[in-house]
Amino acid sequence: MTKLFLLLIGICFTISGFAIFIGNIFYVPENWPQPVYDFSKNPLTYEKVELGRALFYDPLLSKGNSISCNSCHSQFTAFAHVDHALSHGIDNLIGTRNAPALMNLAWQKSFMWDGAINHLDMQPLAPIANEKEMASNIDSVVKKLQRTKLYPTLFLKAFGDSIITGEHTLKAISQFMLTLISNNSKYDSVMRKQATFTQQEKKGYKLFKINCSGCHLEPLFTNQQFENNGLYVDATLNDIGRMKITLAPNDSLKFKVPSLRNIEFSYPYMHDGRFKKLSDVLNHYTSGIYQSKTLSKKLETPILLSSNDKVDIISFLLTLTDRNFLFKTDYSFPKELLLKQ
Amino acid sequence: MTKFLKTKIRIGVFLLFLISIYSNTKAQKSNDISVSFYPVFNNSIINFNQSAFYKTEINDSIQFNLLRFYISGIQLLNDHKVVWEEESSFHLIDANENLLSFLIHPSINISYTQIKFNLGIDSITNVSGAMGGELDPTKGMYWTWQNGYINFKLEGKCNQCPTRNNEFEFHIGGYQFPYNSIQTISLMVEPLKNIDIDIDLKKLFESIDLLNTNNIVSPSKEAILFSNKIASVFSNREK
Numbered sequence: 001m002t003k004l005f006l007l008l009i010g011i012c013f014t015i016s017g018f019a020i021f022i023g024n025i026f027y028v029p030e031n032w033p034q035p036v037y038d039f040s041k042n043p044l045t046y047e048k049v050e051l052g053r054a055l056f057y058d059p060l061l062s063k064g065n066s067i068s069c070n071s072c073h074s075q076f077t078a079f080a081h082v083d084h085a086l087s088h089g090i091d092n093l094i095g096t097r098n099a100p101a102l103m104n105l106a107w108q109k110s111f112m113w114d115g116a117i118n119h120l121d122m123q124p125l126a127p128i129a130n131e132k133e134m135a136s137n138i139d140s141v142v143k144k145l146q147r148t149k150l151y152p153t154l155f156l157k158a159f160g161d162s163i164i165t166g167e168h169t170l171k172a173i174s175q176f177m178l179t180l181i182s183n184n185s186k187y188d189s190v191m192r193k194q195a196t197f198t199q200q201e202k203k204g205y206k207l208f209k210i211n212c213s214g215c216h217l218e219p220l221f222t223n224q225q226f227e228n229n230g231l232y233v234d235a236t237l238n239d240i241g242r243m244k245i246t247l248a249p250n251d252s253l254k255f256k257v258p259s260l261r262n263i264e265f266s267y268p269y270m271h272d273g274r275f276k277k278l279s280d281v282l283n284h285y286t287s288g289i290y291q292s293k294t295l296s297k298k299l300e301t302p303i304l305l306s307s308n309d310k311v312d313i314i315s316f317l318l319t320l321t322d323r324n325f326l327f328k329t330d331y332s333f334p335k336e337l338l339l340k341q
Numbered sequence: 342m343t344k345f346l347k348t349k350i351r352i353g354v355f356l357l358f359l360i361s362i363y364s365n366t367k368a369q370k371s372n373d374i375s376v377s378f379y380p381v382f383n384n385s386i387i388n389f390n391q392s393a394f395y396k397t398e399i400n401d402s403i404q405f406n407l408l409r410f411y412i413s414g415i416q417l418l419n420d421h422k423v424v425w426e427e428e429s430s431f432h433l434i435d436a437n438e439n440l441l442s443f444l445i446h447p448s449i450n451i452s453y454t455q456i457k458f459n460l461g462i463d464s465i466t467n468v469s470g471a472m473g474g475e476l477d478p479t480k481g482m483y484w485t486w487q488n489g490y491i492n493f494k495l496e497g498k499c500n501q502c503p504t505r506n507n508e509f510e511f512h513i514g515g516y517q518f519p520y521n522s523i524q525t526i527s528l529m530v531e532p533l534k535n536i537d538i539d540i541d542l543k544k545l546f547e548s549i550d551l552l553n554t555n556n557i558v559s560p561s562k563e564a565i566l567f568s569n570k571i572a573s574v575f576s577n578r579e580k
Contacts, residue, residue, distance in 0.1 A: 041470055118488040121470035125478055129485035139479040166479035170471035245487060247520070247561065 025049055025330070026106070029183040030192070032219050035106035037120060037178060042171045044178065047158040052176030054154065054337045055169065061124075061141050062134035069127065069173075072099040075331050078262035078322075079103065079180065096132075096237055098273035100258055101266040103182040103325065109224050113255045113271040114242045120177060121170045138166045145169065150337065180331060182261050183219075186319040191219075197319065204316030207309055211285070214298045215257045221320070226254040227296045230289035234272055241271070252294050264321045278317060282310040372449060375535045376415075376456075377442035378434055379578055380408055382543045389436040397499070398547050405497040405542070408436035409482065411462050411475075411490065415445060417453040418527075424451045431462070433475040433482065456530045460572055461492030461523035464516040487559065489516050492523060493571055495542075502555040509551060513568050515560025522564050524572035537578035544574045 026044055028035065055061065059068040073079035081099035097113055111117035117126060127133040128141060145151040145164050152162040159168045189195035197205060208216075217223040226242040233239075233253065242251040255271050269275040275284065285303045289295070305313070325331075380387045382395040387405050394402040412432045417425040425447040432443045447453070462476070467489050471478065482491045493513040502509050515522040530536050548570050557563050 038470070116487045118468045119470040122478070122483070122488045125483065125485040125488075137481075137485075139481065142479050165473055166477040167471045167473035170478065174471070246517075 025179045027181070029181070029188070029219070032183070033107065036109050037106040037174075042121070042174060044175055045158065047154075048172050048175040049179055050176075050334065050337070051151075051154045051158045052172040052174065053331075053334050054150070055173050056176050057333050057338060060144055060148070061128060061136065063136045067134060069124070070333070072127075072133075073102050075328075076326055077101070077265045078182070078326060080266035096239065097271050098268060101262055102177060103180050103261060104220055104259065105180060106178045107220055110256065114245050115226060115256055116245050121174045123177075124170060124173050138169070142166055142169060154337075180325075182322040182325040184324040185261065185322040187316075188219075188322075190319070198315070200312050200315045201319055203309075204312035204314070207305065207313050208316050211303050211305070212313075215296070216260050221260040222257045225257055226251065227257055227298075228253045228292065228294045229255075229257075229285075230291070230295055230299050231270060231274070231284070232288075232290035234274070237272055239272065250294060253292060254294060260317060261320045262322055262325065263317050265326065278314045279310065282313060286310070371446040372533060373444050373446060374533070375442050375444050376412075377535065377537050378540055379441070379537065380405075380436055380540045380542060382541075387436070387542065395543070397501075397543070401499060401501055403497060403499040403546065405495070406437075407494060407496040408434075410434050410460060410493040411482065412458050412460065413462055413466075414457075414459040416457045417447055417451070417530075418455040418457055419451070419453045421455075423457075424453050430458075431466075431475045433480055452532050454529060454532070455527055456536055457525060457527040459523050459525055460568070460575070461514070462490040462516070463523060464521060466490070467516040484512075484514065484559075489514050489560065493568065499551050499555075501551040503552065504555055509555040510558060511556075511567060512558045513564050513571070515564055517560070520560040520562070520565060522560065522568040524568050526572050526575050528575070528577055530577075537580075539574075539576050539578045540571075541574040541576065545570055 025046065056069045059065045059071075061068060072081040074081070079102035100113070105111075105120055108120070111120065111123050112126070117123050125138055129137050142164050145155075151164060155164050155168060155172075156162040158172060161168070186195055186197075186201075190197055215223055215225070215227055215229070228241075231253075240252050242254040242256075243249065245251075263269075263278065267273075267276055267278075269278075269281050275281050282305065285299075286305050289299055289302065380389075382403075382405075385395075387393070387395070387408075389405055389408055392404050392406065394404055397403050410433075412434060413430050415427040415430045415432075416423050427445055434441060466472070466476070476490070482494070483489070484491060491512050491514040493511070495509075495511045497509055498507050499509060500507050513522055528536075528538065549567075554563065554567075557567055
């Protein structure tokens with residue numbers, strides 16, 4: 001009898017897929033695809049998520065302990081860098097790209113505007129090492145963490161080992177970022193039939209599906225492809241996008257299609273933050289398309305929208321705001337941990 | 342009572358005997374074979390920490406400051422068939438830290454004539470997220486802004502290089518088609534003997550024009566060409 005019971009427990013564990021659905025820190029929303037992130041290599045636990053959260057908010061990760069991940073990715077802007085077209089970092093050197101919003105990262109196949117990062121775990125290496133951003137390196141970060149009072153205990157709780165490694169540091173930061181799920185906007189409620197769109201939002205949604213869904217695909221609002229959406233090249237930056245990674249000329253000027261969730265708060269827009277307002281973005285799609293060899297086929301025939309249509313689309317885009325996400329205390333500065341130090 | 346004690350002792354001895362047989366067979370199930378690398382120039386072993394000078398073919402001085410690379414996927418073969426494979430086979434070789442050899446433990450009862458291994462890290466491992474041990478990103482063999490392991494690092498100086506301080510820097514990597522730079526090397530070996538491998542940097546630099554090729558730090562055509570050349574200068578050490 002006990003044997004049967006144990007067997008049943010075993011089966012349950014296997015079915016639940018390495019126990020990723022613990023409590024409410026991670027879940028797959030209804031009608032969403034399966035996550036891309038391989039949780040079997042880094043199973044979520046509360047302790048690891050909390051450790052990751054502390055690391056995300058801790059300026060210890062930078063040279064001179066001056067900036068943290070949060071400096072460029074703040075919660076109230078859906079973890080984007082508010083009001084800075086090009087992200088600021090150490091000593092106010094200007095980076096070359098706009099910090100994107102961080103959400104639903106478990107579903108994302110590649111990271112950065114050009115897909116330079118192949119796995120979420122490896123993402124923090126980039127800002128930590130970039131001399132315009134956090135100007136440190138993972139080796140010295142690990143040594144610094146080891147010397148603190150706080151972290152060896154947190155790593156012990158999370159990984160059963162107080163010796164801090166690069167692997168554990170990166171996996172913990174991933175764990176926190178994986179919990180950043182945004183699926184509670186008005187749009188989501190409407191899809192779940194718990195709310196209804198206004199007339200204007202409904203019209204906007206229809207126009208959106210005709211003109212924008214080809215790239216900004218539901219429910220994540222991105223098809224995760226690299227596309228050239230017709231931005232003229234800023235000669236001061238000369239950013240060739242995806243081609244920088246693949247070196248293939250037909251990838252020139254292509255950038256990752258960003259999600260549009262929480263778009264109300266993640267301004268300024270585009271990889272270089274060139275547009276401040278959503279109306280600027282819509283004007284770009286109707287009358288600003290720059291013709292080049294790699295321009296997406298989907299934008300070859302011009303998008304025609306009246307000024308009313310544009311207002312309607314914007315009213316729909318505003319239904320993608322998820323206030324629950326922007327103010328969820330689980331995601332905010334971990335006072336209990338970082339202020340005690 | 343004494344009889345009982347006697348049986349007890351007998352059983353004890355018998356158990357000990359069993360244990361010793363077991364541990365013996367266990368110890369004998371594999372061999373310890375060392376695999377060692379010898380970076381050489383003109384047949385002398387290069388010292389990477391003392392900035393010694395060596396003479397190139399055209400009589401120019403060359404100096405080496407850093408050599409670090411990954412060996413992975415070690416296999417032993419007999420008659421072109423794989424007879425043994427190392428599990429989670431990743432070794433970081435670091436000349437500056439004098440980490441130039443490691444042990445492999447092939448099973449006792451196989452015969453083999455050939456060793457095969459990769460110079461670098463395979464593409465699956467490259468996209469599998471954070472790893473520990475030899476693959477921990479704190480080892481300085483992982484690119485930051487564009488992900489991927491660096492398979493091979495070689496740095497030094499030569500007056501021929503029209504660069505700052507005449508430095509050359511080769512950080513060779515790349516795992517994505519068409520810039521996959523991992524190389525497979527195979528060498529004949531004698532069974533049960535330690536394996537000693539030369540890396541002849543003189544030969545390498547004979548095939549490189551330092552005037553034009555002195556800095557490769559990202560996946561590219563040049564990186565692939567370079568990795569081909571490195572692979573070709575691994576050879577059995579003369580006994």
